[in-house]
Amino acid sequence: MAGKFFKKPGSEYGDRVPAGQHLTNGFPVLTYGGTPHVNRETWQLRVWGLAQETQFSWADLMAMPQSTFTADFHCVTTWSKLDVQWTGVKVVDVMKHIELHPAATHIMEHCYGDYTTNLPLDDFLREENFFAHTLFGEPLPPDHGGPLRLVVPHLYAWKSAKWINGLEFLSTEELGFWERNGYHRRGDPWKEERYSDR
Numbered sequence: 001m002a003g004k005f006f007k008k009p010g011s012e013y014g015d016r017v018p019a020g021q022h023l024t025n026g027f028p029v030l031t032y033g034g035t036p037h038v039n040r041e042t043w044q045l046r047v048w049g050l051a052q053e054t055q056f057s058w059a060d061l062m063a064m065p066q067s068t069f070t071a072d073f074h075c076v077t078t079w080s081k082l083d084v085q086w087t088g089v090k091v092v093d094v095m096k097h098i099e100l101h102p103a104a105t106h107i108m109e110h111c112y113g114d115y116t117t118n119l120p121l122d123d124f125l126r127e128e129n130f131f132a133h134t135l136f137g138e139p140l141p142p143d144h145g146g147p148l149r150l151v152v153p154h155l156y157a158w159k160s161a162k163w164i165n166g167l168e169f170l171s172t173e174e175l176g177f178w179e180r181n182g183y184h185r186r187g188d189p190w191k192e193e194r195y196s197d198r
């Protein structure tokens with residue numbers, strides 16, 4: 001795996017690369033299935049479950065505060081990409097428009113193309129999480145989740161749902177696609193939570 005595409009982390013990056021990961025300069029595309037093609041005019045983000053049901057259009061999202069983010073990206077298949085630059089809307093800013101039921105403790109992320117992935121509410125509500133529509137200054141390419149994806153930098157990237165279109169708030173933990181197929185419920189790269197412990 002060493003050579004042109006994968007480098008052993010040098011000392012300057014060593015503390016940013018979790019155990020068992022290798023740096024890549026490219027940005028591989030990792031998708032189960034095909035790329036759904038979704039245009040911004042019909043795009044919607046729906047909210048249901050233990051929250052007041054609502055939905056956001058593309059215009060709703062663009063009216064929210066826009067921020068830029070630099071985040072490291074760790075795929076469980078062992079590649080990591082440092083300093084990915086994104087623009088979008090913080091999860092905490094979207095949450096100002098969502099009325100949560102006090103019993104909500106977990107979420108399921110839903111996507112165009114039917115992928116799902118789950119998170120404890122605390123992991124979802126972190127200040128550094130965001131919905132991204134721009135990657136390195138360009139509209140987020142469809143293969144990388146455009147028009148909009150979630151990015152959860154502190155967990156393995158399978159939690160960062162591409163083509164996200166739904167947030168389902170839950171009072172118990174339910175498992176998403178990869179979590180039902182052997183991946184860890186939470187997926188902290190710093191603890192190497194790769195595979196299910198059950």
Ligand SMILES: Nc1nc2c(c(=O)[nH]1)N[C@H]1C(S)=C(S)[C@@H](COP(=O)(O)O)O[C@H]1N2
Pocket residue numbers: 027028029030031032033074075076111112113115143144145157158159160161162163
């Ligand atoms: N909807 C959807 N989101 C997804 C996936 C997917 O298959 N479908 N793959 C996940 C995995 S395993 C990874 S590593 C990242 C990859 O993002 P990238 O293709 O932009 O590198 O997206 C995550 N989000």
Ligand SMILES: [Mo]
Pocket residue numbers: 030075076077157158
């Ligand atoms: Mo991944």
